[in-house]
Amino acid sequence: MIRPVILRPMALRPATLGLVALAVLVLVLPLVISNSFYLDLVIRIAINAIIVLGLNLLIGFAGQISFGHAGFLGIGAYASAVLPTHFGWPPLLALIAGAAAAAALAAVMAWPIFRLKGHYLAMATLGLGIILNLIFRNEASYTGGPDGMAVPAMELFGLQLSRDRQWYWVIAALLLVSVWASLNIIDSPFGRALRALHGSDVAARVVGVDIARYKMAIFVMSATFASIMGSITAHYVGFVTPNIADFFHSVELVTMVVVGGMASVFGSLLGAVLLTILPQALATFEGWETVAFGAILILCMIFMPRGLLPTLAARLGSLRFAVARLRAGRSAGESDS
Known part of the structure; x- marks a missing residue:
């Protein structure tokens, strides 16, 4: 007996969904941005994001x-x-x-x-x-x-x-390619070796990592x-x-990695967005950019050591788990009654 083929929607990983969402955003932005200042700001964000993606692989x-x-x-x-x-x-x-x-x-x-x-x-x-x-x-x-x-x-x-x-369009294409390449590197044996280095040199050497x-x-x-x-x-x-x-630019790039989320590809993008926009917001307060970067780095290391995006994701996961337990408890109480 030949069973009918049931077509199910392809399961997409969160990383793949994130890349698709980024591609849609890249296509839509030029349609909604008419001001040359904001277009320049978006281009600079994309440039910083690509740099930070490479730096996040290292750090x-x-x-x-x-x-x-x-x-x-x-x-x-x-x-x-x-x-x-x-x-x-x-x-x-x-x-x-x-x-x-x-x-x-x-x-x-x-x-x-x-x-x-x-x-x-x-x-x-x-x-x-x-x-x-x-x-x-x-x-x-x-x-x-x-x-x-x-x-x-x-x-x-x-x-x-x-x-x-x-x-x-040139830099947007480079951004999409960089995000895609970073996601693939992380999921490759090379990426697993990098995570082993982050944990312990001794442990990495024991499992055969050069x-x-x-x-x-x-x-x-x-x-x-x-x-x-x-x-x-x-x-x-x-x-x-x-x-x-200069040194401040290096610190700025490291701050983007830390604030967005170390070991998070999309956290790198978030860090680049926030810390590229921040100097523009503080442009009227000359000299305060440096103070703001230092304060943000300190606060993130104290309250969000994993970075903004991983911390929010973890808290959202905890909230979902709590809601699921609450629903399970209510279902169990209704079945007993």
């Missing part, structure tokens, strides 16, 4: 702290400024060269840096970022020094990107993410200064 999943990550942004930004301006390189080739340089530097520095732990590791990455920032400031003949320099327009397939809406290789791999990957987005930022803004690689 949130692998448990390796980096307070010099803005230095890799600077490598990409200045590669896209210096190489086309002084040496006549095509912008796309300069972007690739910047990413390769950042990856090479990260690979060289990973071995000595990741032999350190805790505060020493944070200090080492901080020192790396400060050195890169000083190079960008002092090599004035190439970088323009503290005043910065103009960046040539980006060209893709013969089309020069000059309008905000053109940049929106600690040095995985730490180097995730550091290089995160640095490459940052360098590419540094180049994109430089071309989008049309100008670059050493401020892109």
Whole structure:
């Protein structure tokens, strides 16, 4: 006897639903945003979100702290400024060269840096970022020094990107690809090895994880993410200064990871949204941005150590569990009566 085939709706994971919702949001936003200021703000949020996704893989999943990550942004930004301006390189080739340089530097520095732990590791990455920032400031003949320099327009397939809406679609596509790639990395054996590193180096070594290789791999990957987005930022803004690689920018990126939720892909997006909008909200209070970032980081570490999104998800899960128990108790009472 042949049984009829019953078609059931495909079960979608929350991560897949989140990616679909993000894609819908990306498609709808240009239709509802007519103001160029808000479109620029959305583009900057997307840029920060992509950077933070790569940094969250390093900090949130692998448990390796980096307070010099803005230095890799600077490598990409200045590669896209210096190489086309002084040496006549095509912008796309300069972007690739910047990413390769950042990856090479990260690979060289990973071995000595990741032999350190805790505060020493944070200090080492901080020192790396400060050195890169000083190079960008002092090599004035190439970088323009503290005043910065103009960046040539980006060209893709013969089309020069000059309008905000053109940049929106390019960066939105990069955001969707980055979220999709991050979700797949997390669910892969590589992602499971990263989570093992976050738990304990000794335990990870016992189960066969090559600690040095995985730490180097995730550091290089995160640095490459940052360098590419540094180049994109430089071309989008049309100008670059050493401020892109300063210490405060590194702290800002780490704060986005912590506030949104470490080891949470969509928490990274939430952190980027909140802390990109916050300086705009505090624009009338000059100097208060730094105080606000510090206060938010402290409050999150005290009251929400897992970050905003994971904490809200956990509390929602607890609420659902309590409601389910209450309903079960009522059902049991009605059946007894």
